[in-house]
Amino acid sequence: MPTINMRSCANLIKGQGVGSCFDEQVRxxxxxLGPGFSVHVxxxxxxxxxxxxxVNPNYYIERIIKKHKTAGIGYVHxxxxxxxxxxxxxxxxxxxxYRYLLGFYNSMDYLVTVNPCVIPKLRDYGVTKPKIVYIPNxxxxxxxxPQEPETVATTKVKYGLPLNKFTVMGAGQLxxxxxxxxxxxxxxxxxxxxxxxxxxxxxxxxxDGYEQIRKxxxxxPPNLQFLGIIPREEMPDVYNMADMFFxxxxxxxxxxxxxxxxxxxxxILLRDIDIYPDILFDSYAKxxxxxxxxxxxxxxxxxxxxxxxxxxKVWKCHLYYSEEHILAMWRQMYAEAxxxxxxxxxxITEGNA
Numbered sequence: 426m427p428t429i430n431m432r433s434c435a436n437l438i439k440g441q442g443v444g445s446c447f448d449e450q451v452r453x454x455x456x457x458l459g460p461g462f463s464v465h466v467x468x469x470x471x472x473x474x475x476x477x478x479x480v481n482p483n484y485y486i487e488r489i490i491k492k493h494k495t496a497g498i499g500y501v502h503x504x505x506x507x508x509x510x511x512x513x514x515x516x517x518x519x520x521x522x523y524r525y526l527l528g529f530y531n532s533m534d535y536l537v538t539v540n541p542c543v544i545p546k547l548r549d550y551g552v553t554k555p556k557i558v559y560i561p562n563x564x565x566x567x568x569x570x571p572q573e574p575e576t577v578a579t580t581k582v583k584y585g586l587p588l589n590k591f592t593v594m595g596a597g598q599l600x601x602x603x604x605x606x607x608x609x610x611x612x613x614x615x616x617x618x619x620x621x622x623x624x625x626x627x628x629x630x631x632x633d634g635y636e637q638i639r640k641x642x643x644x645x646p647p648n649l650q651f652l653g654i655i656p657r658e659e660m661p662d663v664y665n666m667a668d669m670f671f672x673x674x675x676x677x678x679x680x681x682x683x684x685x686x687x688x689x690x691x692x693i694l695l696r697d698i699d700i701y702p703d704i705l706f707d708s709y710a711k712x713x714x715x716x717x718x719x720x721x722x723x724x725x726x727x728x729x730x731x732x733x734x735x736x737x738k739v740w741k742c743h744l745y746y747s748e749e750h751i752l753a754m755w756r757q758m759y760a761e762a763x764x765x766x767x768x769x770x771x772x773i774t775e776g777n778a
Contacts, residue, residue, distance in 0.1 A: 427763040428463045428470060429454070432487075433478035443502045445657055445681045446539075447478045449563050450755075457752045462759060474498060474762050480529045488532045493769075496762040499533040499555070504546060507602070507676055513633045527552055535762055539679035542700050558758055561704060562679050563751040568658075569688035572665040580666040584652065586619055591726040594667035594691075596623040596660075596682040597674070599642075599651075601634035604673030604696060607715050609641055611673070612649040614719040618726055620646075620671075623663050625654040664689040668732065669725055672696075673718060679704055687743040692735035694721050708742035710735060 431451050435444040455464045465472070475491065476498045477484050488497050505523040514522075530536055530547065533555040538544060541559045548557075581588055593612075597603045605622070612620040626632045626639075642651050655663055664670070670686035671694040678700070686693055687708075695701055697711040710725075712718045725732050 426461055426463055427473045427759060429465065429474045429476060429759060430468050430470060430472035431464065431466045431476050431478065432481075432484055433467070434481055435479050443479065445685075446500075446502070446562055448657070449565060449681075450478075452565065453563055453748065453752055454755050454759075457748070458756055458759070462756075473766055474759060476500070477533070478502075480526060482525075485525075485529050485532065488529075492532070496535070496766040497533045498535045498537060498758070498762060499530055501530065501536050501538040501543060501547065501557075502678065504543065505550065506546075507678070513631055513635070530555065534765065535758070537758065539704075540700055541703055543678060560754045560758060561746055561751065562681055562684055563746060563748065564681065564684040564688050565748070566688055569661045569664065569685050571690045572661070576662070577666050580662040584621070584650070584663075584666070586621065586650070586666065590619040591617075592619040592621065592667045593669055593671050593694075593722055594621050594623065594664065594686075595671050595673075596663075596685075597672065597680065598624050598627050598632065599634075599638050600626075600632050601637075602675055604675055605634070605638055606641075607673040607696075607718065608671065609646065609649060610715045611671070611718045611722065612646045614715060615722055615726075616646070616648050618648065618722055620649040621652055621663075621667070622649070623652045623655045623660065625651075627654070660685065661689065664691060667691055669694060669722070669735075671718065671722070673712075674698075676700075683709075684743075684746065687739050687746075690736050690740055690743075692725060692732055693739055694718060705742055706745075708738045 433447045435447045451466055458464065472495055474496045477488070478500045505526065527550055530552045531554045536547065536552070536555045536557045537560050538557060539560070539562045544557045544559065578588055586592060595608050599605055608620070608622060626635060645651060652663065664686055669692040672680065672682060673696045674680070675696065675698065683693060693709040695709050695711050697713045701709065710721045712721055725735070
């Protein structure tokens with residue numbers, strides 16, 4: 426029976442998607458892999474497979490020490506260019522960290538990416554040793570689901586939002602890469618619509634655009650409210666009080682916020698970039714700039730029938746990322762890693778005989 430040890434420090438920093446992804450994936454495989462697998466979290470138990478969700482230095486050292494004793498699986502939550510647009514760090518530090526990150530990835534037997542478009546990018550960066558597998562993110566329907574109007578009204582009252590105003594929601598860390606500035610400009614262009622953003626500066630003042638966004642938060646447009654970092658257990662309520670979800674990010678892999686909004690059956694508006702078609706198909710509305718975003722939002726606000734159409738598209742996409750489908754992919758991944766480890770152990774034993 427393969428023993429799997431999940432390693433992560435993501436939840437030490439609140440309000441970031443890596444922590445949400447870790448929680449969902451651990452729950453999924455712990456409950457669903459079956460009696461043939463034993464799953465542990467940040468444990469000292471002797472393991473056949475160590476699954477690294479974050480890139481901490483002590484994990485890298487552990488991987489080097491245990492390289493021939495365990496199968497190493499790494500989660501690719503970001504690339505150097507993603508970090509370049511997220512954190513404002515000194516040039517030398519960034520270059521050192523990028524080199525470290527790619528070394529960490531190359532030390533694995535397998536890498537798991539949530540978007541197939543990342544695979545050629547990893548190869549271009551020189552990550553050539555691990556086998557790279559695509560397994561998308563997953564969100565539990567037991568936590569995120571459409572709520573009744575009475576519950577939605579209660580949440581709007583809690584946050585001081587108008588009950589009958591069309592509401593557009595964004596979520597994620599407050600940084601330039603997430604398109605926060607365009608979110609604000611779109612709110613200014615559509616004053617008849619209420620906008621809210623759930624999320625904050627998870628990495629404090631080193632966040633890219635911190636000072637600029639901080640000034641906007643101190644004096645936001647009248648129809649825009651920044652909610653700050655919301656505990657994840659309260660996020661289903663926040664998604665449900667919105668009429669649509671809007672994320673104008675310039676660069677992403679597969680945001681958990683999109684899956685969460687889909688689970689709550691909310692129409693989705695995203696920036697027209699090349700990472701989405703392979704994972705979201707035709708389930709989302711898109712735009713290239715503030716003018717296009719505003720037009721889509723105004724169209725939705727004026728047409729309940731259009732909102733209903735997008736809800737149907739979102740729900741079909743959500744069903745594609747069902748628990749059973751994703752769980753089967755993880756089961757195959759872990760079984761392959763375990764089988765490869767045992768085959769190599771036999772070869773080493775025979776070679777030493």
